[in-house]
Amino acid sequence: MLKYAVNQRNLFENKGRDKNMxxxxxxxxxxxxxxxxxxxxxxxxxxxxxxxxxDGKESRAQRMLDLFYETPDRWSAIIQVMFLNDRFKDLKRIERDGNSAVLDRSIYGDEIFARTIHERGEMTHDEFEIYRDLLHNMLAHIKVPEILIYIDVSVDVAMNRIRKRARSTEGDTIPRDYMEDLKRNYESWYNAYNISPKVRINFDKDAVDSNGNLSSEVAHEILQAIRPYVNL
Incomplete structure (x- = not known):
């Protein structure tokens, strides 16, 4: 865990820079x-x-995910670069337009997936280093976020939600041990994250009702967490 935290410090060199809203x-x-x-x-x-x-099953992103889950060591590097590039484009657009926005994945957490895949032997060392160089080059050109919201959920609950949403083949092809590895690395990453305010939201079984709506308690917790950084 200490090794992971030390490596993460390189991601946080832009701490204190202007926020990108x-x-x-x-x-x-x-x-x-x-x-x-x-x-x-x-x-x-x-x-x-x-x-x-x-979310359509024929979208490029979903097709690539299906290929990755079927043969991870063949497709891991290219899919990581694809998602990283998409996130970078989104952040550049937000900064260009000068408007507030919300993103459902952090570019700072992107490395968690690459690192996990690499640790599992499904990405070569050279591929991982090339990916990290690209990530760090991108981070030098973006501002830091207003706040990070970390959704804390158990692997069991997450796996159940994946099966229920029936997004292409992922419910049948995502290995449980891969999810456990992701969870472990996410916890280490969140503990090391220090470039912006952060909040952990428990999102296990009682967080969402049968209709997919947030419980009033969780909704209130989220709004209270972001209140200092946005206009409510």
Missing amino acids: AIVIDGIIGAGKTTVGEFISRELGIPLFQELKD
Whole structure:
């Protein structure tokens, strides 16, 4: 864990720079990031930039995810670069337009996936280093977010939500041990994260009702967390 925290410090060299007025949400697959993002977007009247631009099964992102889950060591590097590039474009647009926005994945947490895949032997050392060089070059050209919201959820709950949303083949192909590795690395990353205010939101079973709506307690907790950084 200490090694991971030390490596993370390189990501935080822009601490103290101007903010880009973005609220970023992070957490493992199936945590509920989009649910929280949509709630904040509605409450604040600001745009939501989603990791998957189109949930359709024929979208490029979904096709690439299906390929990755089927043969991770073949597709891991290119899919990481694809998502990283999409997040960078979103952040540049937000900064260019000068408007507040919410993103359902943090560019700062992007490395968690690459690191986890690399540790599992599904990305070569050279591929991981090339990815990290690209990430750090991008981070030198963006501002830091207003606040990070970390969605804390158990692997069991996340896996159940993945199966329920029936997004292409992911419910049948995501290995549980991969999710456990992601969860472990996310916890280390969140503890080391220090470039902006951060808040942890418990998002297990009682956070969302059967209709997919946030509980009043969780909704209140989220609004209280972001209140100092946005106009409510």
